[in-house]
Amino acid sequence: MSATSRASNHPLMHQWMPFTANRQFLEQPRIIARAEGVYYFNTRGEKLLDGSSGLYCIPLGHGRPEIREAVTRQMEELDYAPPFQFGVPAAFQLAAELAQMLPVGLNRVLFASSGSEAVESALKIAIQYHRARGQGARQRLIGRERGYHGVNFGGWSVGGMVNNRKGFGVGLPGVSHLRHTKIAENQFEMGEGTHGANLADDLQRFVDLHGADTIAACIVEPIAGSTGILVPPKGYLQRLREICTQHGILLIFDEVITGFGRTGQAFAADTFSVVPDIMTMAKALTNGCIPMSAVAVREDVQQTILDSAPPDTVELYHGYTYSAHPAACAAGLATLKIFREEDTFARVRALAPAFLEQVGAFRDLPYVTDTRGFGLLGAIDLEPRGKPGERGFKVLCKAFEAGLVLRNAGDTIVLAPPFAASTDEISQMLEITRRVIISA
Numbered sequence: 044m045s046a047t048s049r050a051s052n053h054p055l056m057h058q059w060m061p062f063t064a065n066r067q068f069l070e071q072p073r074i075i076a077r078a079e080g081v082y083y084f085n086t087r088g089e090k091l092l093d094g095s096s097g098l099y100c101i102p103l104g105h106g107r108p109e110i111r112e113a114v115t116r117q118m119e120e121l122d123y124a125p126p127f128q129f130g131v132p133a134a135f136q137l138a139a140e141l142a143q144m145l146p147v148g149l150n151r152v153l154f155a156s157s158g159s160e161a162v163e164s165a166l167k168i169a170i171q172y173h174r175a176r177g178q179g180a181r182q183r184l185i186g187r188e189r190g191y192h193g194v195n196f197g198g199w200s201v202g203g204m205v206n207n208r209k210g211f212g213v214g215l216p217g218v219s220h221l222r223h224t225k226i227a228e229n230q231f232e233m234g235e236g237t238h239g240a241n242l243a244d245d246l247q248r249f250v251d252l253h254g255a256d257t258i259a260a261c262i263v264e265p266i267a268g269s270t271g272i273l274v275p276p277k278g279y280l281q282r283l284r285e286i287c288t289q290h291g292i293l294l295i296f297d298e299v300i301t302g303f304g305r306t307g308q309a310f311a312a313d314t315f316s317v318v319p320d321i322m323t324m325a326k327a328l329t330n331g332c333i334p335m336s337a338v339a340v341r342e343d344v345q346q347t348i349l350d351s352a353p354p355d356t357v358e359l360y361h362g363y364t365y366s367a368h369p370a371a372c373a374a375g376l377a378t379l380k381i382f383r384e385e386d387t388f389a390r391v392r393a394l395a396p397a398f399l400e401q402v403g404a405f406r407d408l409p410y411v412t413d414t415r416g417f418g419l420l421g422a423i424d425l426e427p428r429g430k431p432g433e434r435g436f437k438v439l440c441k442a443f444e445a446g447l448v449l450r451n452a453g454d455t456i457v458l459a460p461p462f463a464a465s466t467d468e469i470s471q472m473l474e475i476t477r478r479v480i481i482s483a
């Protein structure tokens with residue numbers, strides 16, 4: 044019987060799984076039944092280390108009781124209220140707390156539910172901002188090759204991962220892409236690469252080609268995550284900032300992965316000392332347990348949009364049914380409280396050097412072609428064997444059998460340990476990864 048006909052009778056066939064080889068999955072399902080701390084449990088009750096913090100979203104580990112209890116209390120008090128024309132206390136409090144935590148100047152916050160929604164919101168705000176200040180011709184958006192900004196039309200259009208683009212048509216018009224920053228000169232360099240700051244000058248070339256007065260925004264992930272952890276070359280983000288400032292282009296940092304401590308500071312903007320005009324965040328905002336995302340904008344960006352609308356009218360025709368959902372706000376408040384009280388990001392700074400050293404040590408394997416990392420993000424490139432991505436996927440499957448959940452981006456193996464992991468647990472993650480890579 045072919046895989047397709049076997050799949051059509053399978054008891055698990057009704058869920059169309061996202062970003063998954065569905066037919067292959069049904070042949071060998073990988074089911075996660077339970078989680079606690081930095082461990083998952085499979086259906087046989089066996090432990091698996093969570094080497095990727097869920098999808099980079101569970102830095103504090105699974106099942107933090109403070110978050111669960113805060114959500115429960117909120118659900119008992121107020122389970123839902125419409126976010127258009129009405130407000131809930133927890134949402135204002137969360138926005139105010141985020142404004143405290145964000146880089147100075149980014150102090151207006153709009154909520155959504157996913158990273159993709161945050162990105163769409165950010166792009167729309169950027170275009171509307173320019174329109175509001177009388178520069179409506181600024182509609183072009185600049186993204187970057189190998190970037191990932193979610194799966195909605197705006198996000199994949201500015202994103203630069205071919206498989207996420209090619210099946211879905213032509214995308215938004217007026218989008219250009221900077222070159223990505225993975226260059227041979229920085230091979231095996233952990234941390235920021237020494238070479239490649241000049242790649243930011245691609246933005247200047249777009250200015251020269253199209254005219255600054257047609258460009259609304261430039262969006263990048265400070266560290267490109269989903270494509271396999273591309274750390275910015277030293278000086279690269281500063282250069283992007285300079286060009287944006289010089290030409291009135293809004294700089295958007297997509298901090299959906301890097302936000303909330305992953306790089307050792309609250310945001311990568313803090314770590315790299317470059318403040319964008321707009322920032323998107325999600326994932327760790329609620330420690331992953333309730334979907335939530337946010338867009339932070341400079342006060343004057345919001346004010347410009349507010350001032351341009353006639354009095355007593357809606358200024359931004361945008362929002363979601365689940366924007367600022369009370370349960371998500373409660374989870375966010377409880378998560379931020381833990382970050383503050385436990386000085387969580389200091390823990391990342393303490394764990395990162397040994398983690399990065401261990402990731403870098405994979406260079407001794409002959410078929411490892413690069414290692415990269417920053418903070419608690421690490422990547423190991425494997426020489427492809429068979430089809431592109433086949434070897435990486437094999438490592439993911441074998442790791443699951445060996446007691447570790449990790450991620451592969453094609454033939455790149457990615458580790459992003461929860462900040463709650465101990466040094467021993469992180470070492471164990473890397474030991475399993477090594478064993479599995481050798482045997483796969």
Ligand SMILES: Cc1ncc(COP(=O)(O)O)c(C=O)c1O
Pocket residue numbers: 156157158159160162191192193194264268269297298299300325
């Ligand atoms: C940088 C970045 N932006 C946007 C997204 C999309 O987030 P979501 O999957 O919640 O829509 C992701 C998801 O991994 C991401 O890494």
